[in-house]
Amino acid sequence: MNEQLALAVRRRTDDLVALTSDLIRFPTVNPPGDAYTPCCEYIARRLKAKGFATQFVRGTGAPGDSDRYPRTNVIARREGRSPGATVHFNSHIDVVEAGEGWTVDPYAAVVKDGKVFGRGACDMKGGLAASIIAAEAFLEIYPDFPGAIEISGTADEESGGYGGVAYLAGKGFFSKPRVDHVIIPEPLNKDRICLGHRGVWWAEIETRGAIAHGAMPFLGDSAIRHMGALLHAFEEELFPALDAKETRMPVVPEGARRSTMNINSVHGGQTEDFFPGLPSPNVADSCRMVIDRRFLIEEDISQVKGEVVSILERLKRERPKFDYSMRDLMEVLPLMTEEDAPVPSAIAAGIREVFGKEPEYVISPGTYDQKHISRIGHLHDCVAYGPGILDLAHQPDEWVGIEDMVQSATVMAMSLDVLLRGAAPPR
Template sequence: MSRPQTVADAIDDEATVDLLQDLVRIRSPYFEEAEITEFVYDWLDERDLDPDYHHVSEPDITGYEGDNVVARLEGSDPDAPTLLLNAHMDTVKIVEAWEEDPCSGRIEDGKLYGQGACDMKGGLAGIMVAFEALADADLAGDVLFTAVVDEEGPYGLGADALIRDGYTDDCDAAIVTEPGPILAQSDVENPALILGARGRFLYDVEVTGLAAHGSQPHKGVNAVVDAGRVAEALDELDVDSHPDLGDGSVCPIRIEGGSQTLSVPESARVMVDRHVVIGETKEMVRDQAETAIDDLDLASDVEVGFREAPADDIYYGPYVTDEDHPLVRSLDGATREVAGVDPDVAYFSSVGDFNYFGDRAGLPTVIVGPDGENIHGAGEFVYTDEVVEVARIVAAAAHSYTG
């Protein structure tokens, strides 16, 4: 039997950073992942890790067609736990403000630069080399590698498809190597384990007034004015708190409306971002908004609606993973072995595919990932030593968790 430390030691610094550089040099904004998908597939295939393409199709709203890459290491004991490793291959759209090639992969002072270097090609390289190292170890349980498309896009279609097509059904827990401390709600440093995240709903409030001549506003019902009242009322909503996740939040993020140059506007729309904690459901969020709006007793008709989605279960629900879960204990031990310290524990400030695994798929889910700066912006970079450290922690923890 190889021991976890051996699995971690099998990960080579230089090979990991070279792989990361190759990944960053492939431009892969969401919905344009074909090249990186093929690269990840070929990289696994060249190492006899038996990858598969998993097709992702969303014909109704986005017209998207793409592929996740999945691969499985089979353990010797069918009763041992199965661990999901997940990273996304896409980045945000390349931002304009880069003062150098946004796909350069330039390394300086231990920082590797490029769009998506931190979010999350560092984490993607991490699970790739960890998976390769695990292939040479004796595993009791299975390890399922998943590199997905469209995390940064509108619906998280890659992770959604994994769940919808049953890939998570036999999994017992998940590690997602998204950037760590930089996106945590509290001030922590790597090595850190992120054990949960708030959820998020996006809803629209449609306000319908009555048009009239703009010189005689009393003869109409002004939808723009009522939309302003709605935004103010929603801004003042009371939200729930959670001991780990903190407070929910409400933020009216857009108002659209108005009409012609001399008419009382008959329609307006308020878009609202609502981050939720455990216990705040979609129905509660809707009821709360409707009650607050009813209390305003507006002359306009007002309707609350949730964003159109390919399916009703496509939303980011909140989750928390128990600090005593065996995966967390394995990650604790692996961090001590690899980094010589206990990991910090924190919770994520926003949402991502990990919400799908942690909430929808019901998998105890932990984020452990390399830090950097300027995520989603110009000058994004990742610390290369943290990429290697995360890869070693993931490999050692996966080995120990799956037995």
């Protein structure tokens, strides 16, 4: 083990806790996108003091971007003393709403029992703090390193990343020759390397009918009943077929190694905003459903869509007056970085040294910002690795372990040593 790097990280334990706590205290809740700018300014001040050049990039025109809620991103870069590769640590700064059920203030960053509690502690401000500490420890030990180190804090990952990594990737911030290797410190356990994610297809399906008086429904045509027929067909045909598909991808948890579909929402007929009045006696002439289909690397996107369309078309042939429309909302293909690529190899070497064991290679059941780096930036040497337990994300009393952060930061620092200096520890 590189004892110098490990000790340099360990000496910064109190600083790591303080940095994580400071980041949690920015209530960067998305939606709507609160406190992005002050959080990015804090990160910039911290890294500028360590010799990084910093810049702010607003995701102008991205969903949710406004003068009240600007999609602010910060990118910091520290050049080495000689040419070489660039390693980029990317973390999202946004968090989901706190919700109910907390026993501590979600934005007070309570430290107790070897943990830091707060919204975003695990997902993923602990990872952001660990990457900063890793870089600072590396710079202390190897000030004359070749290449460059970048660290970013980006917007909107929780809502798709369009004002953050997607926007930046479109501007060339995640492409060669600027960047060669990317590590995303998402919380997937300190001894795991996440190589990618399943695919996702979101779509809205609308069934149509004809409005009529609720006392004479036979004069109309209920779009809700048509949607019910579709839901019944999904239950009888599609869901069993999806459950029979299994992937070679090491997706966690086990249940996500099969194809899945979630019914996100169903809306039809009278709205619920009629109080304190009464509902109108109408037959619903429209019903809308949003589906969230997660698919495997073995499945083609045209096949995924075709399974749904074939059911819709059959109902149109067999069910009187059945009519529908469908529109795509989001489409992301599955991706999986090879285990022997430079970034996962470097992280694996660090895990062997710090934990004395082989890493577990996993695939995320849901997508994260790696999709934009691969699809838009065309940069494929990218994985997720960071402290924290994924199951704690978005939960009440979310926390990240202090020792987990220290150990993960040590792995990250050793990965920098491998990727920038070529100092691979022995297997």
